[in-house]
Amino acid sequence: MIFDISTRIDPKKAKDEQDSHYLLALFLDIAEEMLNSGAETNRVEDSLFRILKSYGYEKVNVFCIPEFVSVSFEDPNGELVTQTRRVYTISNNMNHLEDLNALSRYIVKNQPGVTDIYNRLENMPPTSYSSNMLIMALVYFFASGGFAFFFHGSLLDAFVSGIIGIVIMLIAKFSMLQNMNKLLYTAVSALIACLIAMIISRLGYPGNIDKVMIGNVMLFIPGLALTTSFRDMLCGDIIAGLIRMMESLMIAAAIAVGYAIPIFFLGR
Amino acid sequence: MDIRQLAFESIGALVACLAFAAIHRNNPKRILFCGISAVVSWITCAIVSYITHDDVFISCMIAAAAGTIISEIFARTLKAPATIFLVIAILPLVPGGSLFYATFYAVTKDQLNARIYGLSTALSALGIAVGLILVSVAFNMQREILQRLNLKKN
Numbered sequence: 001m002i003f004d005i006s007t008r009i010d011p012k013k014a015k016d017e018q019d020s021h022y023l024l025a026l027f028l029d030i031a032e033e034m035l036n037s038g039a040e041t042n043r044v045e046d047s048l049f050r051i052l053k054s055y056g057y058e059k060v061n062v063f064c065i066p067e068f069v070s071v072s073f074e075d076p077n078g079e080l081v082t083q084t085r086r087v088y089t090i091s092n093n094m095n096h097l098e099d100l101n102a103l104s105r106y107i108v109k110n111q112p113g114v115t116d117i118y119n120r121l122e123n124m125p126p127t128s129y130s131s132n133m134l135i136m137a138l139v140y141f142f143a144s145g146g147f148a149f150f151f152h153g154s155l156l157d158a159f160v161s162g163i164i165g166i167v168i169m170l171i172a173k174f175s176m177l178q179n180m181n182k183l184l185y186t187a188v189s190a191l192i193a194c195l196i197a198m199i200i201s202r203l204g205y206p207g208n209i210d211k212v213m214i215g216n217v218m219l220f221i222p223g224l225a226l227t228t229s230f231r232d233m234l235c236g237d238i239i240a241g242l243i244r245m246m247e248s249l250m251i252a253a254a255i256a257v258g259y260a261i262p263i264f265f266l267g268r
Numbered sequence: 269m270d271i272r273q274l275a276f277e278s279i280g281a282l283v284a285c286l287a288f289a290a291i292h293r294n295n296p297k298r299i300l301f302c303g304i305s306a307v308v309s310w311i312t313c314a315i316v317s318y319i320t321h322d323d324v325f326i327s328c329m330i331a332a333a334a335g336t337i338i339s340e341i342f343a344r345t346l347k348a349p350a351t352i353f354l355v356i357a358i359l360p361l362v363p364g365g366s367l368f369y370a371t372f373y374a375v376t377k378d379q380l381n382a383r384i385y386g387l388s389t390a391l392s393a394l395g396i397a398v399g400l401i402l403v404s405v406a407f408n409m410q411r412e413i414l415q416r417l418n419l420k421k422n
Contacts, residue, residue: 038292039350089398092292094352101349127293139290143396146284150277151365158280192330210372226362226393233399235408256371263375 007008007119016172017113020057020075021083025050025108025119027196031069032207034100037093040228041240047104065240066090066247076161090225095127118173131172140219148215157207159199161215166191168219183254186220190258213259220255222248269318273345274311281360289356290295301342302356311362324388325395329363332399340407354401358400363392 008029013145014022031044041064046069052060057073064070072082085255112120144165145158153161170187187238193216201209223250233241285306289299313331320326335357343350366389373382 015338037347038351043349043351088409092300094289094292094294096293097270097294098298098348098352114279127295129290129296130293135290140288142283143287143291144284146280146287147364148280150284150360152273152277210368214365217368218359218362221362221364228355230397230400231351231354231404234404239418252367256367260283260371260375263372 011114011118014114016113018055019114020073020077020079020081022114023055023117023162024052024071024073024081024083026121028069028083028266029121030070030100031064031106032085032087035064035066035069035087036089037097038090038099038228039097040231040235041102041237042232042235044069045237046079047101050108051104054095055111065237066243073147077218080136093130096124099124104220115161121216136168136173137166140165144168144215144219146215147218148211151211153211154207157211158215160197160205160207162214164196164212164216167196168193168216176230186251187254187258189259190220190255191201192216194259194262198262202266217255217259220251251262273315277314278307278310282307285356285359289357292352292355294352298346298352299347301346303413305342305353305357306360308338309357313361316347325391328392329399329402331361332358332396333403336403336407338368340385340403340408354400358396361392361396363389364394369402 009022009025011022027048032047034044035041045062045064047062048062048069049060052062052071052073055075057075059072059074061072062070062246067087068084069087070082070084072080074080091263098262103117103124106120107117141162145162148161149158169190171192175185175189194213197213197216199210202210225244229241229244229248230245231241282303284304286299294302300391310333312334313327316330317323317327336354338351339353339357342348342353366385370382370385370389373379375383
């Protein structure tokens, strides 16, 4: 895959503050980052439409699926503008999504120029705690352990599950695989998590090893993708919903493969 | 109904969902509300499943509906997108346990248990979807009707 997504278009080259080509490029940056942070396509289409209408553009067309955005309109000078954007990565960053939502509301209200939008996009604050390794390790510990306890595991099960959760977080942090193939990444990390649990069980673990494993499975389950896919389909975006749903079903299958191999070879 | 067990489950769900809200990189101010919506949907699920004698479909449906309602309420009062709360609210209902057991028994060649757990996984996923869609449609329609009324006024 060849792609060039890290660069943002420089607003200094724009003809004036209301140059519709450059404005649209910035709006598509907002749309792209919204999709990257895990927004539903319906929300992205809606905010793009409102933004473009607020600038007085005519014949506004917006099409958006999880991997692609296309916009076309006629600006007040009679110029026809069309731009498309391919979106490669989809992750969860709710704080960023909320900021982008606020930015798009601000744009609809005030119709700012190119430099203002560019500066606001560049200076958006990152989530304060997400780069702190210690906090993220604790969070994965409690997410995994909490679900082990939730599914009637003992406190010991929850603790062991939490430790394996930290291992999963380390894999997510340091593996190059995640950016290359999401299915393979999910299958491999599920396999490693299951293997660790099986080894602990073979060393004479007194608790229920299946509760430990369930706590780890919950870290991989694509709940977000499934929820947004149903919401997309209900709002009429059948294609977008189908893409997300197929993706989450494939991830569920990858989890199953990762867990099936060690159980099959090592027995219960 | 076993109150003690429900309390333990709710504590587990609260801890796990607070942590998941942080994994989804929520704003620290929203994390607690995500946890509350998850606990509400789980307690609803437990109560309905007690009343209907472990009917997976109905209990997941009503619990997902309750979770959607409370996350839409939070979204309106806190001025944030509803998705933030909704994703966490349905997390305790997601059939992770039965999905795991279905694969576990399928691999260890226990056909009967694999079928039972596989069916329960499919039923609860369907239930969540139906509950979500029912309430979301209602909220969407209400929003649209309000917008049309505003347009008429202007």
